[in-house]
Amino acid sequence: MRADAEQLDIADVTANWVNAEVLRGDIELRIKALADLADTPLFFGRLDYLHSLDEEGESGHRFYIGRRHVHDADGDPMVIDWRAPVSQPFYRATKQDPQDVGLRRRFGYDGGELTAYEDEHLSDPAEAERSSALLQREIERPRVGPMRDIVATIQPEQDEIVRAPLAGSLCVQGAPGTGKTAVGLHRVAYLLYAYRERLARSGTLVIGPNRSFLRYIEQVLPALGELEVRQTTVDELVTAGLRDVQVRGADSPAAALVKGDARMAEVLRRAIRSHVRVPDEGGESLVVVRGSRRWRVPAYELAQLVRELLARDMRYGAAREALPQRIAHAVLVRMERAGEAPDDRVQNAVARNAAVKAAVKEIWPQVDPVKLVLRLLSDADFLAGQAAGLLGEEEQKAILWDRPARGVKSAVWSPADAVLIDEARDLVERTGSLGHVVLDEAQDLSPMQYRAVGRRCSTGSVTILGDIAQGTTPWATPSWAVALGHLGKPEAVVEELTQGFRVPRTVIAYASRLLPAIAPGLAEATSIRDSPGAFEVRRAAPGARAEAAVAACREALAHEGSTGLIAADADLPALGEALTAAGLAHLAPGEETSAGARLTLVPASLAKGLEYDYVVLVEPAAVVAGEPDRRTGLRRLYVALTRAVSGLTVVHAEDLPAELTGCAPRAGERPAG
Ligand SMILES: Nc1ncnc2c1ncn2[C@@H]1O[C@H](COP(=O)(O)OP(=O)(O)OP(=O)(O)O)[C@@H](O)[C@H]1O
Numbered sequence: 001m002r003a004d005a006e007q008l009d010i011a012d013v014t015a016n017w018v019n020a021e022v023l024r025g026d027i028e029l030r031i032k033a034l035a036d037l038a039d040t041p042l043f044f045g046r047l048d049y050l051h052s053l054d055e056e057g058e059s060g061h062r063f064y065i066g067r068r069h070v071h072d073a074d075g076d077p078m079v080i081d082w083r084a085p086v087s088q089p090f091y092r093a094t095k096q097d098p099q100d101v102g103l104r105r106r107f108g109y110d111g112g113e114l115t116a117y118e119d120e121h122l123s124d125p126a127e128a129e130r131s132s133a134l135l136q137r138e139i140e141r142p143r144v145g146p147m148r149d150i151v152a153t154i155q156p157e158q159d160e161i162v163r164a165p166l167a168g169s170l171c172v173q174g175a176p177g178t179g180k181t182a183v184g185l186h187r188v189a190y191l192l193y194a195y196r197e198r199l200a201r202s203g204t205l206v207i208g209p210n211r212s213f214l215r216y217i218e219q220v221l222p223a224l225g226e227l228e229v230r231q232t233t234v235d236e237l238v239t240a241g242l243r244d245v246q247v248r249g250a251d252s253p254a255a256a257l258v259k260g261d262a263r264m265a266e267v268l269r270r271a272i273r274s275h276v277r278v279p280d281e282g283g284e285s286l287v288v289v290r291g292s293r294r295w296r297v298p299a300y301e302l303a304q305l306v307r308e309l310l311a312r313d314m315r316y317g318a319a320r321e322a323l324p325q326r327i328a329h330a331v332l333v334r335m336e337r338a339g340e341a342p343d344d345r346v347q348n349a350v351a352r353n354a355a356v357k358a359a360v361k362e363i364w365p366q367v368d369p370v371k372l373v374l375r376l377l378s379d380a381d382f383l384a385g386q387a388a389g390l391l392g393e394e395e396q397k398a399i400l401w402d403r404p405a406r407g408v409k410s411a412v413w414s415p416a417d418a419v420l421i422d423e424a425r426d427l428v429e430r431t432g433s434l435g436h437v438v439l440d441e442a443q444d445l446s447p448m449q450y451r452a453v454g455r456r457c458s459t460g461s462v463t464i465l466g467d468i469a470q471g472t473t474p475w476a477t478p479s480w481a482v483a484l485g486h487l488g489k490p491e492a493v494v495e496e497l498t499q500g501f502r503v504p505r506t507v508i509a510y511a512s513r514l515l516p517a518i519a520p521g522l523a524e525a526t527s528i529r530d531s532p533g534a535f536e537v538r539r540a541a542p543g544a545r546a547e548a549a550v551a552a553c554r555e556a557l558a559h560e561g562s563t564g565l566i567a568a569d570a571d572l573p574a575l576g577e578a579l580t581a582a583g584l585a586h587l588a589p590g591e592e593t594s595a596g597a598r599l600t601l602v603p604a605s606l607a608k609g610l611e612y613d614y615v616v617l618v619e620p621a622a623v624v625a626g627e628p629d630r631r632t633g634l635r636r637l638y639v640a641l642t643r644a645v646s647g648l649t650v651v652h653a654e655d656l657p658a659e660l661t662g663c664a665p666r667a668g669e670r671p672a673g
Contacts, residue, residue: 001070002034033068033225039112040223042066043079044152045090048103050123065090067151068225082151083163083193091159095129098122106152108134136530139501142561143613143645144593146219150182161463161495162186166195166436169461169492171480173468175525176511176642177502180465181217181609184438187463189224191436202435202460206231207453209441212590213609234449235415237456238422245370245421249412253474253628254398259416260446260475262486263390265423271376271386272316272427275367279303286359288331288350295331305330306363317428320364324351327359369424370408373417378404419448422455431455441609442466442483446475450486462489469519470608472635474628500525502611504533507648510660511641517659518635534614534647537656545619545653546578552616552649553584553599559646561613562593562600566640568622569603575618576601604640615644621654634659 010023043066052061063080065087070079080087089099101122108116118134121127135153154162161183164170174180188206192199206221206229208214214231221229232240239247251259258264283299305326309319328350335342350356376383383396391399405411413421425431437457439445443466445453453462464483468476477483484492500508505527512524540548549565556563565586567575579586579601586601587593589610593600600612604623617623617640624633634657641648650656 002031002036005031005034029227033227037112037223039109040067041107041109041112041114042070044107044109045087046103046105046107047087047090047101048105050100050102063087067149067223081193083190088159088163091154092156093122094156095122095125095127106132106134108137139529140531140646142559143611144562144595144598146215146592147181147217149220149223150179150186151224154183154186155179155499157497157499158183158186161497162190163194166191166198166461169457169484169489170463171442171484171492171494172463172465172497173480173494173522174465174497175467175500175523176470176508176639177500177611178497178525179499179501180467180497181440182220183497184440184463184465185217185220186224188229188436188438189221189226192226192229195435199435202433204229204436204438205237205434205456206438207234207237207440209233209444209608210606212588212606213441215590215592216610234445234452235418238415238418238452242370242418242421244408245411245413245418246409247413247415247418249414249417251414251416252398256414256416256446257474258391258395258399259414259420260448262447262451264420264448265451267376267383267387267390268372268420268424269427271372271382272367272424273310274386275316275365276306276310277363278306278310279363286327286355288353288355290350290353295334297327297330297334301330302327302359302363309364315426315428315430316367318430320360320366323360323364324356327351327356328353367428369428370421372424373420374405374408374411376420377401377417416446416448419446419452422452423448426455431458433457433459435460437462439464440466441470443468443471443476444473445477445483446473447482447486450477450483451488454487454489458488462487462492464492467522469515469522470635470639472605472608472627472632472639474632476632476635496523498523498525500527501529502645503527503642504529504531504535504644504646504648506532506535507644508642510535510648511638513662514634514638514641514659518631518638531646533644534649536648537650537652540651540653542653545651546575548651549575549616549618550578550582550584552651553579554582556614556616556647556649557584557599559614561646562598563614563616564600564602564607564610564612564643565616565618566602566604566607566623566643567618568626569605570626571618571622572601572603602643604636607640607643611643611645613644613646615640615648617641617648617650619652619654620650620656620660621652624657 005027008027010020043064045065047063049061063086065082066079067082069081071077089101090104093099093101093104104120104122106118107114118132138153158179161170161172172180188204210233218231279299279302281300281303285296285298286302288295309322328347331350332342332347377399378401380400387396434456437453439453439462442464480494484490508525508527515522515524538548553563553565565575584599585597586599587597589600589602589606620637623637623640627633627636
């Protein structure tokens with residue numbers, strides 16, 4: 001196929017130079033997409049159907065399933081794309097429901113070399129059901145480098161989400177390591193296959209929590225042949241296109257909490273609409289002069305037009321554009337009454353008349369969303385006027401800047417301010433909607449951030465993925481129903497993933513002790529890994545903690561794969577020095593691990609979504625204390641405890657948090673004594 005693409009001669013088919021360049025670009029992309037990847041095999045599975053299929057051009061009994069479609073010199077398929085309908089039973093067929101599959105074969109590879117296969121005769125009742133050794137091997141393989149695709153081993157409950165139709169929005173709650181991120185990315189790849197044309201027009205977007213996370217996942221979609229999906233963070237999303245707004249400030253938790261609250265949307269709506277000046281009914285008429293005639297629109301009629309526009313709840317900018325036409329219409333009615341026969345051109349001319357323009361400027365002035373937010377945060381009286389009955393005095397005080405900003409460029413904007421600006425921009429002009437948005441680690445968004453994401457899929461659909469127990473912002477959502485309400489997708493279906501692929505049984509059991517305190521009611525994940533994993537808690541003498549951490553890292557590095565040393569952000573510099581002094585080179589999160597550089601020093605605040613074969617977690621009590629409140633601290637600890645693929649060593653000098661040692665009262669229980 002690559003040779004064919006390379007040999008394409010376009011001289012005869014392109015009429016001009018521009019066409020030729022476009023076509024040449026397309027062909028180059030195709031050749032690139034057809035590159036041979038040494039360690040990525042062409043197929044990973046085979047299905048033998050009992051009956052010949054004749055569906056969507058695929059006919060026959062036997063199909064090889066792979067990452068992409070491959071055909072032979074005659075154009076007959078040799079490998080079927082994993083996303084094609086014919087491939088679906090590879091993921092879904094079971095002994096109970098064989099879906100006409102006689103044989104399912106899984107192929108195992110080692111660095112691109114075929115080394116094993118595994119057969120299941122789904123329609124043979126005599127054959128016992130076995131768990132897949134290849135799946136076990138895949139889950140337990142050492143982790144080095146960025147996240148990889150899971151196409152060869154997508155599980156049935158995951159596949160249901162991956163292949164759900166584009167039209168519906170989905171919300172996936174899943175404990176750590178249940179594959180939410182993997183599923184979200186594969187879902188994008190699936191949708192781009194199944195709805196390619198529609199999504200090529202409307203676009204797709206993946207939103208993750210921060211840059212290091214995005215760097216960790218960025219190679220999954222390209223490996224699946226999807227090179228053009230945009231991946232961004234909420235912070236970047238809302239600042240895109242804001243040239244003069246530099247986000248370089250941070251809010252206090254109290255300020256961020258108010259700025260992220262959904263009531264701010266109403267404050268902003270009022271603030272924008274406060275610019276509209278409804279004409280005084282008894283005031284002067286608007287006079288439009290055309291040729292020798294003067295047309296009068298009385299003030300009460302203008303007021304009526306303006307009130308109608310306000311009641312229609314249009315975007316501020318759209319209403320501003322509609323107003324001159326409405327006024328012109330009122331003039332035209334008068335012309336007709338006077339026996340004239342004005343047409344559309346006359347109406348347009350009247351709408352552009354200087355007197356009409358001046359009236360519109362007075363009644364419905366242009367509003368700059370950035371300046372509007374600047375004024376709200378700088379001008380206590382203006383804020384009080386808009387927030388009356390919505391925000392209390394303390395709340396208003398919390399969001400007002402200590403020193404009013406002089407101008408847009410010099411203001412110290414925070415990420416939450418940028419979200420307010422985004423809301424204000426949408427009040428002026430509707431934000432365009434994409435076809436599909438995937439939002440990962442969704443539990444951490446504020447209501448205002450959900451609204452910002454919701455705007456970008458208002459006419460499309462969304463897949464949101466998260467874990468309530470891992471919510472570590474003061475505004476983390478209490479429930480998915482609340483989040484979906486803010487997103488504007490209350491009808492979305494909530495699915496739960498419970499099978500854990502990352503964290504070993506002993507480790508998830510230990511971390512789950514925190515669940516009653518951080519998310520009562522959430523189910524503990526089950527680990528589908530065979531190996532129980534290495535797990536140890538070590539107490540170090542005060543003053544010898546860093547030394548103990550370094551020793552634990554050395555032991556971890558004796559194994560294959562990556563090691564992450566996770567600690568409270570404040571403890572990081574000292575640990576970094578200890579590692580360097582001991583001659584252990586280390587990376588920052590998001591820097592790619594490789595065979596030669598396998599140790600990463602991870603601040604607890606950036607651990608979310610990442611994973612390491614071995615994790616050394618230093619001083620749980622400090623991780624908890626690093627957050628503004630205990631529940632958030634325990635949730636941060638839960639995130640840190642659930643990053644390990646093969647083993648976890650907890651090193652501590654202070655007492656462990658009581659919730660972890662089992663000494664804390666559980667929710668609903670009373671403390672002893
Ligand atoms: N079906 C599967 N086959 C093989 N590996 C899988 C499968 N599903 C998930 N994994 C692996 O399990 C690990 C955890 O997956 P992922 O990071 O997507 O989980 P998550 O639910 O997003 O976790 P967290 O809540 O911690 O962010 C990854 O290494 C992923 O590749």
